[in-house]
Amino acid sequence: MGALYMGNKPLLHVDQRVSVVVEQLLRLLHHCGAPPTDVDLLHGPGTTMGDVLKGAEPRSTLFTGSQRVAERLAVELHGKVFLEDAGFDWKILGPDVRDLDYVAWQCDQDAYACTGQKCSAQSILFAHSNWVIAGLLDRITDLATSRKLSDLTVGPVLSWTTKSILDHTKRLLQIPGAKLLFGGKPLSGHSIPEVYGAVEPTAVFIPLEQALLPEHFGVVTTEVFGPFQVVTEWQDGQLPQVLDACERMSHHLTAAVVSNDINFVQHVLGNTVNGTTYVGIRARTTGAPQNHWFGPAGDPRGAGIGTPEAIRLVWSCHREIITDFGPVPPPSFLVQS
Amino acid sequence: MGALYMGNKPLLHVDQRVSVVVEQLLRLLHHCGAPPTDVDLLHGPGTTMGDVLKGAEPRSTLFTGSQRVAERLAVELHGKVFLEDAGFDWKILGPDVRDLDYVAWQCDQDAYACTGQKCSAQSILFAHSNWVIAGLLDRITDLATSRKLSDLTVGPVLSWTTKSILDHTKRLLQIPGAKLLFGGKPLSGHSIPEVYGAVEPTAVFIPLEQALLPEHFGVVTTEVFGPFQVVTEWQDGQLPQVLDACERMSHHLTAAVVSNDINFVQHVLGNTVNGTTYVGIRARTTGAPQNHWFGPAGDPRGAGIGTPEAIRLVWSCHREIITDFGPVPPPSFLVQS
């Protein structure tokens, strides 16, 4: 809609598995009076869309999706692109424990609501040991294991199969000190086709020192677009390692700093670069109560979604008109240079 | 300076022929107290800088220079780049003739001041026939032919040789109806080395219909970074062709609409996309009396220079911090989804 607001004629393409939904939205817009020629929709595979982009030379492209396709598009389109790609999003719990039930509930929501299929999902949790001692992980386990297919608090995964999620879980569990907190099993009693994923909400604990090792860091920070998260623990004195981990992640979409200690909060904010960062004891990585700018930071190609400023950035650009209607100066002022 | 204001640590590279000037500027900054480690400077050929960029993976790059290098950089850096490239800048003179001497003086300044070596130089002039009848071209000829080496109103060209400029002139003069308005000859009585260019201020007239032909359009709209311009004439009824020419140019840096007819001005503005556009009888393509946003429009990679907004766009980015310190809602509000 932002593209339309700014007067563009967009060509819309979404993953062919959900493209039918967008078509219905467009038909709804037409029903409400939108001119049918204002938006084009392309059904089909991404390769077809890629061919069209090459031929059409659009002025700008907004891409939301995987990091791999994003980088390829950036090259093919010579950088004429805005990206809102990979979301391996972190949450840091500070040393000040309070409102335990609320924080546990928010962790469960951030990681597993919508079966974890949102680019803002909580992918890794850095819990200060004070929270672990206070019983946060038990509380999260209680919440996650109560999710079930029958009330739709868990469901099918579109882009990862059951096998690929469980294989990824196994790889993580081979890291020294790793342990399964909960999940790690297929869902049962359902008719979800095999091309989709169907697993219980899952969390794997990895010791902080192990997660930071170069041989593990890549797999630990791989985004699973499903009901899956990594959990780790840090103690006083280990904040530099936590911040180092955040810095080494390649993409910086959302993040949360759960603490009401203003000096702790300012220190973490001053040493990280994520685009949409929630801070305070109620901090979340996803499902913001109102419509914020949503997008990564630290990359000139970074897209923003939602607010007027974000729409202006992505779907318009600055144009400077200087009016100079006169009067003209006298001839004596007109010298050559 | 914008990069520094926003807290970056820039690596600076300029063409090796003028790099010595920038070094002196940095030394001046150091003399005034700037920390020597805040900016790095690389002397050397562009290929070396390209290698460094590949290895360093900078968060962002601002490139000012030729269109060819710009497109290559955009691909190599996966689009993490802002461009302020080619400047084939146009000026349209509307049907309302007034302040003839001033407009002629401004045309001469825009095309030939600094020996035409500025990305905002006037590269093509679309003069309404009312201006031609009123004698504008004669007046410009008088001004341009009075420029001479002895008072530095003309000088050496750094990036084009004398031969390449004169060859380009000859190619244009082969277009049917083309004629040389003035110039087209080497400067004499000087010791400028042959690797540089030394030509008289030059203007070639091309009939509008011929300029628009596909076989001529490319050469007519080739930017010469020196004292050179193309002139053409349009009549009532031909504005659509003029606007079509402006639309077909591939880059959109500066432009000028010389007219105090507000409806004419609005029509041209509404049908063009240049970034920094001056309008009104005093309109210029270059040398703005104050510091405007300076940059192209219509390209997500378009850089801006000069104003706070431009510096923020290129050297910083939006980061959204949402504080949510509490209080937390009661347990009954915490349901899973």
Next chain:
Amino acid sequence: MGALYMGNKPLLHVDQRVSVVVEQLLRLLHHCGAPPTDVDLLHGPGTTMGDVLKGAEPRSTLFTGSQRVAERLAVELHGKVFLEDAGFDWKILGPDVRDLDYVAWQCDQDAYACTGQKCSAQSILFAHSNWVIAGLLDRITDLATSRKLSDLTVGPVLSWTTKSILDHTKRLLQIPGAKLLFGGKPLSGHSIPEVYGAVEPTAVFIPLEQALLPEHFGVVTTEVFGPFQVVTEWQDGQLPQVLDACERMSHHLTAAVVSNDINFVQHVLGNTVNGTTYVGIRARTTGAPQNHWFGPAGDPRGAGIGTPEAIRLVWSCHREIITDFGPVPPPSFLVQS
């Protein structure tokens, strides 16, 4: 509504003759869910409201109404007031005649739509003689005299009686050179009570030199809140007198400069101070096609209505919070002064 948006608890009072309408609006708000305690409404005469204001000491007051009451309120409330008062609004027609039918229609609308009862109504028309020669006054006469009660294009006046409007007309007609362009008669065939006014749309022509004389200026620029306007004519060379008249008027609500000559427009804008000023051949004094800031200029008490900026000015204020959470400097920095 602006007062509510900014979190105030307003006490609302409107003229007792139309207060019943506002009550219905409030009941509509309550029906839609507005908390009944968020706004108070006072039915009754202005004197009662004055007494309440004295006792309640509200933080701020917005007054819309007559200039006389406005000035008294400003004193009684020690200046804690925003005013949107008298609207004796002018329209200047520049020398460039075009779109005659449209301009005549707009003049008729500005002066007589809503029976002229709007603070933005056109109260005086300064027509350049080119417009008079082109037949503008005849065209306005045609339009105004076609208004009639049966289709509601004219109606009762709430705050002036028939007699007071006609008496004012007679006073103006005693000025040397004055003449009645049209109207000046009571409406017939109706049952409008005598406490209200019922007159034909009326225009009185006054020669510019006469209007400017100190003995006439006051009566010429008296606002009639009804279907009434003054018309005058100016010629090349008389613009300074026109601008002088605009400057001498005591209040500066809306204005219109009807011209597409950009230099004329800029000259008039640079020499006047009205708050909401429309310029261009389509300029109006009232009935703006979208929601502009609406309010006077040049007075620290000037209220604005409509836009977010206006609402912020009147119903909120700047408050500056500076956070300074640390860290603290070392003791050696702490010296007394």
Next chain:
Amino acid sequence: MGALYMGNKPLLHVDQRVSVVVEQLLRLLHHCGAPPTDVDLLHGPGTTMGDVLKGAEPRSTLFTGSQRVAERLAVELHGKVFLEDAGFDWKILGPDVRDLDYVAWQCDQDAYACTGQKCSAQSILFAHSNWVIAGLLDRITDLATSRKLSDLTVGPVLSWTTKSILDHTKRLLQIPGAKLLFGGKPLSGHSIPEVYGAVEPTAVFIPLEQALLPEHFGVVTTEVFGPFQVVTEWQDGQLPQVLDACERMSHHLTAAVVSNDINFVQHVLGNTVNGTTYVGIRARTTGAPQNHWFGPAGDPRGAGIGTPEAIRLVWSCHREIITDFGPVPPPSFLVQS
């Protein structure tokens, strides 16, 4: 200077005792090239300035000074005035004690730097009992009693005599439970004339409950434009009384909330209205490290000083120009209403 930046022609008047200083500043401006006719300066008593204002009918007036004169001016000028008047400024120390030396030093600076003669001086200190137990008052006493004439850390008072300050001190000490923390004596060994004040830095402690009594509140919250402050103490549970005291003060210039407890800070901010409010452990009432908006809040007459927004508010106003150059709609759209 703000008045000049916005294009006004100001008439400047300052208290006749220091008017000579402003004259020298103006002469400096003239020396630097300022046109001598751009600012007028009036030497003389306030009554003369009042007469001039009545005759000149300035478009706007900015008054900085006593509350009494401010209110009189507001009436005389019918509210065409901006006020930056009385500054009885409070500081609240929250329950979280830290950085004791720094906070004590800041309290001493806020109350006694410039001999307390600044409208942002700390006039009353609400110290949580945790701070009193930690020894804050002793530390402030040490600092204040080390101030002396010889190093200019204390000096003459322009607008209060020695006798009037000491009489005020005595009145406060008659309140039950009041005690002198330090000071309360004339300075000795000097030649300051009797028309000025010369007293030691002074602090009087008043129990919170006594300060809130209607018979004492007026004298407790009387601003002394000199080296004088009131100190009181509050305990857990008494925050509502502290906030009530802040609410009952009649003017709201600066304030400080000294705490790094973000929830405490937000609660106090949400229940007070002061214009320039510093929060955090480094919070001050005066001497801001950079140039903030400085002014009261909650009063439509409230002036702001310092920032571009403040200058625009006081020395300019919103004026809305709507351009509407066409084209005009076809005749069929022109209906009367």
